[in-house]
Amino acid sequence: MRTIPLSARTLLLSLVLAAPAASSAHPSGEAAPSGPVLAIHGGAGVVRGNLSPEEEASARAALAQALRAGHALLREGRPALDAVVAAVTVLEDDPAFNAGRGAVFTHEGHNELDASLMDGATRAAGAVAGVRRIRNPIQLARRVMEDSPHVMLVGEGAEAFAQSQGVALVDPAWFRTEKRWQQLQKARAEGAAAERAATVVADDPLRYFGTVGAVALDTRGALAAATSTGGMTDKRWGRVGDAPVIGAGTWADARCAVSGTGWGEFYIRSAAAHQICSRVGLLGEDIGRAATAVIDEEIPAMGGNGGAIALDAAGNIAMPFNTEGMYRGWIGADGVPHVAIGRDDAVAEDGAPAR
Ligand code: ASP
Numbered sequence: 001m002r003t004i005p006l007s008a009r010t011l012l013l014s015l016v017l018a019a020p021a022a023s024s025a026h027p028s029g030e031a032a033p034s035g036p037v038l039a040i041h042g043g044a045g046v047v048r049g050n051l052s053p054e055e056e057a058s059a060r061a062a063l064a065q066a067l068r069a070g071h072a073l074l075r076e077g078r079p080a081l082d083a084v085v086a087a088v089t090v091l092e093d094d095p096a097f098n099a100g101r102g103a104v105f106t107h108e109g110h111n112e113l114d115a116s117l118m119d120g121a122t123r124a125a126g127a128v129a130g131v132r133r134i135r136n137p138i139q140l141a142r143r144v145m146e147d148s149p150h151v152m153l154v155g156e157g158a159e160a161f162a163q164s165q166g167v168a169l170v171d172p173a174w175f176r177t178e179k180r181w182q183q184l185q186k187a188r189a190e191g192a193a194a195e196r197a198a199t200v201v202a203d204d205p206l207r208y209f210g211t212v213g214a215v216a217l218d219t220r221g222a223l224a225a226a227t228s229t230g231g232m233t234d235k236r237w238g239r240v241g242d243a244p245v246i247g248a249g250t251w252a253d254a255r256c257a258v259s260g261t262g263w264g265e266f267y268i269r270s271a272a273a274h275q276i277c278s279r280v281g282l283l284g285e286d287i288g289r290a291a292t293a294v295i296d297e298e299i300p301a302m303g304g305n306g307g308a309i310a311l312d313a314a315g316n317i318a319m320p321f322n323t324e325g326m327y328r329g330w331i332g333a334d335g336v337p338h339v340a341i342g343r344d345d346a347v348a349e350d351g352a353p354a355r
Contacts, residue, residue, distance in 0.1 A: 035333030036074035037217045037315045040066050040087050042097045042327030043210035044261045044307035048342035059096045060339050063329045066090035067337035070216060075335070080216035080224035080257075081119045081142070088115075088138040088226045091212035095177045097327070098210025100136060102177045103230025105184040111175035111230055113137045114244035116152075117145065120223035120252030127152040127244040133159055133169035138228045140167060141244070152244060180233070187234035211243055213259025215252070215311040223257040223313060225250050225273070232264070242267035247274035255313050256280045256287065261326065262306010266299045276310050287311065291318035 042063055048056065070087035074080070092100025103111040115137035116127035126145025129152065134140050143165050144153050153161050159169060211229035218224075227250045229243040241264025242249035249260045251273035258273035267273070272294050279290035291310040299305065300322055307321025309328065319328050329339040 035315075036071070036080075036083070036219055037311060037317065037330070037332050038067060038070040038074060038083050038087060038214060039216075039309045039311055039317050039319065039330045040070070040091070040212070040214045040328065041259060041261055041307065041309045041319070042091055042212050044305075044321045044323040044326040045210065046323075046325040046327055046341060048325045048345070051341075055096065056341065058094075059327060059341070062091060062094040062096055063327060063339045064337040066214070067329050067331040067339075068335075070214060071331045071335055071337075074216060074218055077219050079119075079121075079220070080218040080222050080252075081117065081226075083216040083218065084117060084214040084224045084226035085138055085142055087214040087216075088117075088212055088228050089136050092136050092138060092228055095179075097212045098180075098230045099212040099228040100230075101175050102180060103175050104180050104210065104233040104235075106231075107184075107188065107234050107236040109184065111172060111180075112235070112238075113175075113228070113230055114240055115141045115226070115228035116244040116246055116250045117141050117226035118224065118246060118250055118252040118257075119145070120225070120254055120257055121220075123253060125151050125246045125250075127246060127250075128154070128158045129240045129244040130155040130238055131158050131162075132172050134162055134167070135170045135174060138226055141226075141228075143167065151246060154240075155238075175230075180230075183233050191234060211249075211261040213243075213250070213261060213309060215257040215259055215309050217257075217311055217313065217315055221313055223252045223254070223311060225252040225257040225259045227259045227261075229261075241265065242272065247271050249273060251277050253277055253281065256290075256310065258291070258308055258310045260295075260306060260308040262295075262299065262308075262321075262323070263304040266302050266304025267306065269302065270294060270298050270304075272299065272308065276308065280312060287316045288318040288320075291320050295320040296322050 066087040070083035073082045095102030112130045114129045118125040126141040213227040215225045227243045248268040256277035276290045279285045307326040310318045325342045
């Protein structure tokens with residue numbers, strides 16, 4: 001595989017990170033970087049202007065840390081699956097994101113977590129949904145994939161399986177943050193007011209977004225994808241979104257890997273992650289076109305919104321989103337993390353703020 005000079009590579013990355021709606025890091029015709037690649041997201045729907053400088057710095061640092069953690073494994077020659085689990089684990093443990101610690105609350109005041117992952121080399125997949133006491137749902141999803149005959153386990157059954165595997169359950173208080181609790185109070189108050197007025201609550205990005213995800217290409221050329229979320233603030237009745245649904249929020253095969261973030265019902269109804277990869281595999285579209293067709297065309301046409309990260313087997317990345325911002329980042333052969341948040345964010349290395 002040919003490599004492109006670092007300056008050109010950085011320019012291309014600037015394009016994808018700064019104007020991600022329609023571009024890929026290495027548009028067709030360009031050579032992708034040699035070596036392993038890892039891309040991550042920390043959720044669409046973030047409004048950069050609403051973040052305090054401290055919150056922004058901390059989120060950027062966490063994204064850079066997640067990129068380094070996954071990339072270190074890829075550099076050792078470990079599988080893409082290891083890298084996506086490592087990167088997502090860092091983000092699950094960071095309260096800035098709606099996954100693991102810092103997850104949003106259900107209507108009844110619980111944190112109910114969903115996660116899934118897929119190995120593109122084998123099409124093996126694992127998922128958990130609605131778990132309340134699993135510190136790192138992505139690691140349990142991997143156990144489901146490797147140590148059970150099933151693909152998806154939910155709720156108390158998933159937690160019983162975790163215990164049978166020696167995974168310690170945590171006190172649900174581990175996941176609680178005051179910021180998410182206040183978001184629930186606001187959502188509940190708005191919901192009650194809307195009920196009284198018989199109107200529908202306007203879409204608040206904070207209700208729907210903040211999921212984390214990763215896609216990776218390893219030194220053998222294998223791909224993997226992983227996604228983890230607390231779902232939607234104020235969700236009820238055991239609602240499960242797209243994140244743990246293989247083919248909706250997560251997909252990986254031999255040619256393509258995708259992790260989505262957005263209004264999950266629409267990702268399920270469009271089989272978003274699978275469809276992006278099918279467009280690459282069956283229609284021969286490049287990853288940028290395929291991701292744009294689903295995220296920026298089909299989903300908005302249905303009334304949904306959000307973003308995704310997508311990676312092909314040549315190392316081309318696409319990061320489309322149609323919300324105000326999406327926490328996102330990329331790391332390639334040079335081992336330098338690139339992180340962005342807003343729509344017009346410039347590339348920042350090492351997680352340093354760009355403004
Ligand atoms: N897709 C997730 C869900 O609907 C939410 C998100 O991306 O933040 O549960």
